[in-house]
Amino acid sequence: YVAPEYANSGLLNEKSDVYSYGVLLLEAITGRDPVDYNRSAAEVNLVDWLKMMVGNKHAEEVVDPNIETRPSTSALKRVLLTALRCVD
Template structure:
C-alpha cells in the first residue's frame, strides 16, 4: 500500500484511512502524486482491493502470494475471495471440492449486501 500512497506521516492507521478513502470512492486521491505513470482507474481499484484483502484482520482470509498475483492480473470483478479454511482437507476430502455445488459466498459480491445476487 505504501508504494501506491507514498509517505503519509500524518496518518495514524494507514489501513483504516485507506478503507475510508476507498469506501468514500476517493481511491484516486490515495495515489502518491510523485508517481509519474498514473495507474488506470481499473488497475488502481484492483491493486487497492487486493491490498485490503492482504491486511484483513482475519489471517485465514488473507490470500497467499500466488493468489495475490492472480488477483492483480485478473480482469474480472469482483475478485473471488478464497478463504484458506476452504483449502484445508477434512477426512481426506478437500473441502473446496465439497463446496463445488454450493452457492458462492455472498461477501464476494457487493450487490449481495443489499440482498440481490448477480446472475
C-alpha cells in the same frame, strides 16, 4: 513493516506475511508510511485511512502524487482490492 500479530506475539505465520504484503502494496501506491504521527488522527494509520478513503469513494485520491505515470482506474482498483484483502 511488522504485522501487529508479530509485534504482539513475536510469532510469524502466513497470515502475518499476507498482512505485511498488503501494507507494502499500500505503501507503494500511496507513498506513505504505515504509521505517520505527523498526520491528523484520522490519517495516522495507513490501513485505516485507506479503508476510509475507499469507503468514501475517494480511491483515486490515495495515489502518491510523486508517481510519474498514474495507474489506470482498473489497475488502481485491482491493486487496492488485493491490498485490502490482505489487510482485512
